[in-house]
Amino acid sequence: MAKQVSVSENKQYVVFQIADQEFGVDIHKVSIIEKFMNITRVPSTPDYIKGVVNLRGEIIPVMDLRTKFGLPYKDADDDTRIIMLKFNDVTLGVIVDSVAEVVSFAEEEMESVTTITNDRTLDYVVGIGKVDNRLITVLNIEKLITELTEREQGV
Amino acid sequence: MDMNQYLDIFVEESREHLQSLNSSLLELEKDPSDKGVLNEIFRVAHTLKGMSGTMGFTRMQRLTHHMEDVLDALRNDRLSADSNIVDILFKCLDALENYVNTVYSTGGEGTSEYREIVDSLADILKKSGIPAKAAKASAKKPKEKPVKEKESAVVKTEEAASSAKELVEFNQYDINIMKKAFEAQMNVFQIHVEFDKGCLLKSARAFIVFQVLERNSDIIKSVPSVQDIEDEKFDFEFTVVVITNNDKELFEQEINSVAEVVGVHVTPITPEMLGISPEELQVRDEKTEGQGASEAEEAGGAQAAQEQKKAHRTGKTVRVDIDRLDVLMNLVSELIIIKNGLENQMNAKDYSAWSESIEYLERVTTNLHDAVMKVRMVPVEAVFNRFPRMIRDIARELGKDIELKMSGVDTELDRTVIDEIGDPLIHILRNCADHGIEPREERAKLNKPPMGSIYLRAYQDGNNVVIEVEDDGRGIDIAKTRKRIIEMGLESPEIVNSLSEKEVIDYLFRPNFSTADKITGLSGRGVGMDVVKTKIEALGGTVEVETKSGVGTKFIIRLPLTLAIIQALLVRIGSEKYALPLSSIREIDNIKFEDVKMVRNREVVILREMVIPLVRLNEVLDVKDAVPDEKKKHLTVVIVKKGDKLTAFSVDSLIGQQEIVIKSLGRIMQGVKYIAGATILGDGNVALIVDSNSLAL
Numbered sequence: 001m002a003k004q005v006s007v008s009e010n011k012q013y014v015v016f017q018i019a020d021q022e023f024g025v026d027i028h029k030v031s032i033i034e035k036f037m038n039i040t041r042v043p044s045t046p047d048y049i050k051g052v053v054n055l056r057g058e059i060i061p062v063m064d065l066r067t068k069f070g071l072p073y074k075d076a077d078d079d080t081r082i083i084m085l086k087f088n089d090v091t092l093g094v095i096v097d098s099v100a101e102v103v104s105f106a107e108e109e110m111e112s113v114t115t116i117t118n119d120r121t122l123d124y125v126v127g128i129g130k131v132d133n134r135l136i137t138v139l140n141i142e143k144l145i146t147e148l149t150e151r152e153q154g155v
Numbered sequence: 156m157d158m159n160q161y162l163d164i165f166v167e168e169s170r171e172h173l174q175s176l177n178s179s180l181l182e183l184e185k186d187p188s189d190k191g192v193l194n195e196i197f198r199v200a201h202t203l204k205g206m207s208g209t210m211g212f213t214r215m216q217r218l219t220h221h222m223e224d225v226l227d228a229l230r231n232d233r234l235s236a237d238s239n240i241v242d243i244l245f246k247c248l249d250a251l252e253n254y255v256n257t258v259y260s261t262g263g264e265g266t267s268e269y270r271e272i273v274d275s276l277a278d279i280l281k282k283s284g285i286p287a288k289a290a291k292a293s294a295k296k297p298k299e300k301p302v303k304e305k306e307s308a309v310v311k312t313e314e315a316a317s318s319a320k321e322l323v324e325f326n327q328y329d330i331n332i333m334k335k336a337f338e339a340q341m342n343v344f345q346i347h348v349e350f351d352k353g354c355l356l357k358s359a360r361a362f363i364v365f366q367v368l369e370r371n372s373d374i375i376k377s378v379p380s381v382q383d384i385e386d387e388k389f390d391f392e393f394t395v396v397v398i399t400n401n402d403k404e405l406f407e408q409e410i411n412s413v414a415e416v417v418g419v420h421v422t423p424i425t426p427e428m429l430g431i432s433p434e435e436l437q438v439r440d441e442k443t444e445g446q447g448a449s450e451a452e453e454a455g456g457a458q459a460a461q462e463q464k465k466a467h468r469t470g471k472t473v474r475v476d477i478d479r480l481d482v483l484m485n486l487v488s489e490l491i492i493i494k495n496g497l498e499n500q501m502n503a504k505d506y507s508a509w510s511e512s513i514e515y516l517e518r519v520t521t522n523l524h525d526a527v528m529k530v531r532m533v534p535v536e537a538v539f540n541r542f543p544r545m546i547r548d549i550a551r552e553l554g555k556d557i558e559l560k561m562s563g564v565d566t567e568l569d570r571t572v573i574d575e576i577g578d579p580l581i582h583i584l585r586n587c588a589d590h591g592i593e594p595r596e597e598r599a600k601l602n603k604p605p606m607g608s609i610y611l612r613a614y615q616d617g618n619n620v621v622i623e624v625e626d627d628g629r630g631i632d633i634a635k636t637r638k639r640i641i642e643m644g645l646e647s648p649e650i651v652n653s654l655s656e657k658e659v660i661d662y663l664f665r666p667n668f669s670t671a672d673k674i675t676g677l678s679g680r681g682v683g684m685d686v687v688k689t690k691i692e693a694l695g696g697t698v699e700v701e702t703k704s705g706v707g708t709k710f711i712i713r714l715p716l717t718l719a720i721i722q723a724l725l726v727r728i729g730s731e732k733y734a735l736p737l738s739s740i741r742e743i744d745n746i747k748f749e750d751v752k753m754v755r756n757r758e759v760v761i762l763r764e765m766v767i768p769l770v771r772l773n774e775v776l777d778v779k780d781a782v783p784d785e786k787k788k789h790l791t792v793v794i795v796k797k798g799d800k801l802t803a804f805s806v807d808s809l810i811g812q813q814e815i816v817i818k819s820l821g822r823i824m825q826g827v828k829y830i831a832g833a834t835i836l837g838d839g840n841v842a843l844i845v846d847s848n849s850l851a852l
Contacts, residue, residue: 038839038840038841040731040833040840040841040842040843041731042820042824042827042830042843043775043776043777043778043827043828043829043830043843044777044827044828044829045824045827049823049824051841052820052824052833052841052843053841054835054839054840054841057818057835058818058821059818059819059820059821059824059833059835059841060821061820061821061823061824089822090821090822090823091821092823145823148823149822149823
């Protein structure tokens with residue numbers, strides 16, 4: 001933290017874990033983080049859409065990032081969280097194993113990733129941030145949400 | 156001054172005035188000698204003129220001004236309202252509507268001048284030899300409102316008059332405006348005003364000065380800005396630039412007469428001072444009026460497009476009767492009382508009072524729901540009132556005599572329904588006018604009154620609102636429709652001939668189906684009735700048609716009173732709960748498994764000798780943990796009615812009837828098959844609402 005020049009140049013990211021990997025999302029896109037709650041399944045939707053939840057009277061769709069990224073299924077436990085992400089007036093909940101903290105780093109410190117591998121997660125990666133020898137994969141929320149809204153409109 | 160905050164009010168009020176103008180004009184057409192109506196029209200035009208003037212919409216103001224001249228002549232019997240004049244007044248109304256719509260979507264009035272309307276208004280007066288008062292006003296070019304434009308070159312010119320300060324800085328826009336003023340041979344003055352140093356209310360004084368200026372001129376620039384002056388953010392002096400027909404002395408006199416003004420310096424600005432050569436002005440002068448206008452309009456197009464971007468959009472509003480708000484207020488205060496009561500009772504552990512309070516709470520929430528729903532209700536008048544004009548225009552176009560008779564215009568519907576119901580009604584009305592009502596000669600032959608009638612009725616029927624459109628025309632030609640069905644290859648002749656009249660009529664609601672022999676501007680293209688049906692069904696309503704050859708056709712539209720809350724049957728399928736709208740459910744039965752049969756590879760149930768197709772909800776909804784048939788004693792089915800057809804939906808068990816609030820699934824989940832929405836249950840969980848309409852066979 002000492003080498004950081006000033007806070008204003010850094011962007012803040014909410015860091016969470018899925019299958020021992022650390023991911024980050026832009027804090028401005030996070031509207032709230034909820035404990036795991038009852039999800040109502042919605043028929044004829046892709047498998048990574050777990051269903052909908054009631055977030056204080058609003059119906060919010062929830063996506064399982066493990067399924068989306070092709071990682072093995074895991075039952076919800078006390079650490080499981082649903083992060084409510086908001087972009088373009090669309091709210092989407094994503095299920096993650098646990099939420100750790102908020103970190104900040106400058107955009108220059110983020111390394112872009114090449115898409116030479118077949119790793120499906122990489123489609124949604126903005127870059128990899130390095131903080132104290134940790135690698136944090138920053139996710140592209142815009143893409144995640146836009147893709148879903150466009151999918152439905154395409155049908 | 157910033158008028159944005161008044162735009163909403165302006166649009167809202169203008170629309171009201173235009174609406175009353177519309178109905179008055181229709182009345183005037185019926186009885187051109189009615190002085191009361193004329194006075195009303197004059198009053199509306201005058202109000203609109205004032206309103207648009209205040210908002211700085213000069214084009215709109217000019218048009219209403221010309222209207223006023225003609226209306227005044229009509230009022231004073233110097234003219235009589237013939238159909239030509241009424242037509243032109245209708246055109247004015249359309250033009251004004253366009254202005255208001257442009258204001259609504261862009262925040263500015265746009266650049267259309269409607270010169271031909273203004274000219275024809277002037278013509279009317281000219282022909283009857285009445286001097287046009289507006290003529291002078293029209294010679295004055297409309298003031299161009301300076302719009303943003305920051306990047307423009309800033310021109311500074313040296314001081315001209317010794318007594319005045321330097322010229323203020325002008326941007327390209329200011330210069331353009333002044334150029335126009337020079338072309339119109341108006342004076343441009345820079346006026347520098349100084350107040351007494353002891354002046355306490357300098358912004359108030361400045362306000363008075365501005366009033367004086369606004370009375371005599373158009374202010375095009377102020378340094379510091381008007382906003383700053385209003386906020387007292389200026390020293391004891393300020394400078395304004397005005398365009399006027401008046402001369403220097405008048406300003407010096409009038410401003411000096413304002414208290415605490417100690418110095419007024421009026422500097423005339425000449426083209427030379429701005430670096431505009433006289434030739435440049437000359438060139439512009441030579442252009443003919445017409446050319447200039449079209450050019451201005453063209454140039455304006457680009458500007459309008461730009462304005463569109465910044466798009467000041469006014470929101471959707473509902474006008475609410477203050478009494479209704481009072482009811483809401485009262486209910487909310489009751490809620491607070493209950494909350495306090497509950498707190499007390501909990502502390503005192505008084506459980507009998509507690510349950511009483513809960514009951515009370517239930518009553519209040521029901522009332523609250525009612526009250527909120529009422530706030531959302533709008534009389535159908537809001538959609539109906541544009542129809543008389545529409546029918547008039549259609550009747551003219553088709554050369555028929557048609558009268559629209561409306562009733563029940565104060566019947567109320569939810570605002571969302573009101574917004575959607577307009578288009579389907581227009582379609583139906585047009586159909587009635589075009590296909591239904593016969594031409595004059597034909598009506599005469601049939602011994603029908605020459606004036607065709609279309610009735611538009613609205614009334615409440617239980618939890619529904621019914622809208623009927625009825626004409627006394629020729630009715631739907633069933634034989635011809637049958638022929639069309641065969642011609643279009645939709646069914647084989649044998650099947651078509653076995654269809655009942657009602658089934659034949661259903662084909663009219665199919666896409667691309669048209670029986671019109673010729674395509675007119677109004678209908679016959681085969682798009683329309685299917686759209687009507689889809690739209691009404693999307694609103695949760697139904698359409699029926701009754702027709703009698705030679706007597707007329709009647710469209711009956713049933714719409715739910717409100718959309719947000721419905722009665723539903725909650726059912727369990729496996730571990731999941733679903734809601735089925737009660738309105739579509741006919742009955743619930745337990746069917747023995749021997750009554751479940753296969754017919755043509757489809758499962759059906761036999762109920763009281765009826766064969767009803769069976770839809771297994773657990774299969775279509777893909778429920779994994781549904782109870783298998785072997786574990787059930789009988790099959791519980793919910794019989795759903797769609798039109799005249801029945802479908803049986805199998806469920807695992809019933810939970811009960813409940814009033815549910817419909818929630819949208821949001822953009823991501825929109826359009827999910829078989830699901831109409833979601834609702835939140837008492838335990839906070841979400842239950843999906845089954846779209847029984849799309850599932851029914």
